[in-house]
Amino acid sequence: MLYVPRGLLEETRAHLLREAPKEGVGLWAGRREVERVIPLPNVHPSPLTAYLADPLALLKALKALEREGLSLLAIYHSHPKGPALPSPRDIKEARWRVPYVIFGTDGVRAFLLPEGQEVALVVL
Numbered sequence: 001m002l003y004v005p006r007g008l009l010e011e012t013r014a015h016l017l018r019e020a021p022k023e024g025v026g027l028w029a030g031r032r033e034v035e036r037v038i039p040l041p042n043v044h045p046s047p048l049t050a051y052l053a054d055p056l057a058l059l060k061a062l063k064a065l066e067r068e069g070l071s072l073l074a075i076y077h078s079h080p081k082g083p084a085l086p087s088p089r090d091i092k093e094a095r096w097r098v099p100y101v102i103f104g105t106d107g108v109r110a111f112l113l114p115e116g117q118e119v120a121l122v123v124l
């Protein structure tokens with residue numbers, strides 16, 4: 001289960017809308033529930049259909065979380081023109097053990113990848 005306050009879900013949506021029509025990417029961090037939304041630059045050469053979090057920004061963000069005693073809870077990204085389902089590329093390139101949260105045209109869902117097991121998203 002992934003617990004996210006409504007306000008932070010909206011903050012994430014706002015970030016992804018600013019990135020559209022490109023895919024947007026970022027981190028959710030916190031202790032038990034999401035406490036922090038951390039947008040990251042998408043530096044993928046084909047950002048309309050794929051994402052790659054800027055490696056240096058990602059490293060900086062992870063270090064800052066560690067300093068503050070927060071854990072990485074999820075990685076989010078958007079499918080501006082597609083469903084909230086992992087794409088073949090999402091599955092192939094998955095390497096984190098936290099849920100992948102996908103914002104699609106039909107809503108938002110979370111999955112463990114590459115297994116594809118859905119994680120319940122609980123909005124607080």
Ligand SMILES: [Zn+2]
Nearest residue numbers: 079086087090
């Ligand atoms: Zn994707």
